[in-house]
Amino acid sequence: MxxxxxxxxxxxxxxxxxxxxxxxxxxxxxxxxxxxTSSLSSLWERARSLGFETGKTYEMPALGIMADAFMAENNARGASLSAIPQMAMAQQGKDIPRFDRVLDRTAQAIAREAVGVSPTQLARVTPFDLAHIVYAGPVIVAMQPRKGWEVNSMDTRDLDAQFDTPFFRKHRPPSNYDRQLHIRYMEMLAISAIYTNTVFGLIDEKLGTGRLADPDAARKQVLTAFQAIPVATLKAALADAANQVAGGNFTTDLTGSGNIHFTHSPAGDFVADPRGLTWTRAGGTWFGDGRINGQSINLRLASTSSLSKRETQSGTQGTGADxxxxxxxxxxxxx
Known part of the structure; x- marks a missing residue:
């Protein structure tokens, strides 16, 4: 079949x-x-990412951060806080140069002798070049803490009445009071305060209004901003500060407050104490005590943290018939 x-x-x-x-x-x-046969196979991924960012903005006085930056840089170089005043107040015969002229001569001398200085070696300890180190000097003078006069501000011949006799007047040592030294010392402090106010204002402009990472980053940016200011600008700012106190009259406060206090007419009132120098003019604090150019300026410091989460899903699907x-x-x- x-x-x-x-x-x-x-x-x-x-x-x-x-x-x-x-x-x-x-x-x-x-x-x-x-x-x-009908088969549907699909592979998909659904991802969901969740991000959370928490942040706070802290404000710190710009004057304090700037002062800390310059003082830390000075300490890193191992420089004495009294080095600049001692250099400025050194007796040169009977003529003590004005503070701005001392610094200008120092800057010129360093420029002539800086041929053998390695920039790489200098950069290991400071972000400043040699000229900026010199013009950072008045900032150190303005911001270092003080308690009492560093020079004899009054005539030592003022004695108790019981010793004011012909015998004691004849045998007591001569006075070591130096009126010119006293005036130059007050000039140095006043010039430093006015100059530092100008410099801090320039640095504040360079920092802008953006948030800075933290205090350490802020201090580094302060020094970087100062280094970026041309030396000619710093020299002009110092000369302008000196011209404001070159004339006029100083009046010394000897009431025994323990701090340095004097007034210059017309520049204003100056106090040097553990906070540094404070300059008062036109009835208000113009520099010092947290103020720059008469304003309370704060730097914004950022502190942020973040958290992220990711979720995924996948699957297949199919049908068949026979x-x-x-x-x-x-x-x-x-x-």
């Missing part, structure tokens, strides 16, 4: 033909198969 696999229409045609032939038997077999129909057929001689 030979089997055929036929479709349903072919089997029907064959059966009709067998009937017309007369007597033959016909049988058929058919097979039909249908399969349908259907099948089978049959068989045969053809042979009739009986």
């Amino acid at each position: 030979i089997r055929y696999r036929m479709t349903v229409p072919a089997l029907l045609g064959l059966a009709l033909a067998g009937c017309n032939a007369g007597g033959a038997s016909v049988s058929g077999s058919a097979s039909e198969s249908a399969a349908s 259907a099948r129909v089978e049959g068989s057929g045969s053809m042979g001689p009739g009986r």
Whole structure:
């Protein structure tokens, strides 16, 4: 027997033909198969990122941070706080040069002798070049703490009345009071206060209004800003400060407060105490005690922290279907 696999229409045609032939038997077999598969496979990722940032802005007095920066730089070089006053007040015959002229001569002398100084070696201890080190001197004078006069501000011949006799007047030592030294000393302090106020104002302009990272970063930026000021600008600022006190009259306060106190007409009132120099003019504090150019200026310091979270999801999905129909057929001689 030979089997055929036929479709349903072919089997029907064959059966009709067998009937017309007369007597033959016909049988058929058919097979039909249908399969349908539907599959959906998807892979996806859904990510959600959450970020949180917390930040605070701290404000610190600009005067304090600037003063700390210059004092720290001076200490890093191992320079004595009294070095500049001693140099400025050194006796040169009977003529003691004005403070600004002393510094200008010092800057010129250093420039002539700085040929052998390695900038790389200097940069290891200070961000300043040699000229800026000189013109940072008045800032150190203005901001260093003081308690009492460093020079004899009054005539030592003023004695108790019981010793004011012909014998004691004849045998007591001569006075060591130096009026010129006294005036030059007050000039130095007044010039330093006025000059430092100008310099701190220039530094504040360079720092701008943006937030600074922290106090250490702020101090570094203060020194960088000072180094960026041209030497010619610093020299002019020092000369202008000196011109404000070159004329006029000084009046010394000797009431025994323990601090240095004097007044210059018309520049203003000056006090040197453990806070540094304070300059008062026109009835208000113009420099010192947290003020620069008469204003309480603060630097904004940033303190921030952040937290992030990430969530993900993934998955697959699919469907399938299968259907099948089978049959068989045969053809042979009739009986």
